[in-house]
Amino acid sequence: KRTQRGGSFLCTDQYCSRYTxxxxxxxxxxxxxxxxxxxxxxxxxxxxx
Structure with a gap:
């Protein structure tokens, strides 16, 4: 398995707070x-x- 770091360009401040x-x-x-x-x-x- 690999580690994935960071957020997504699909997320905004209003949602996806776990994907920082x-x-x-x-x-x-x-x-x-x-x-x-x-x-x-x-x-x-x-x-x-």
Whole structure:
């Protein structure tokens, strides 16, 4: 099983209070949902003078 972290873009402040950024869930590795994803981060190249 894997840990799922965070909220969903489907939730608002009026409901889904359990799905905040600090919330953790669990699920099978092969399980997918239409509101579960990940983010990629790329640091900009450093400037050389």
């Amino acid at each position: 950024v600090g919330t953790r869930g669990k699920g099978e590795v092969s399980t997918g949902t239409n509101h579960l994803g990940f983010r990629c981060v790329l640091s900009p190249p450093s400037k050389t003078n």
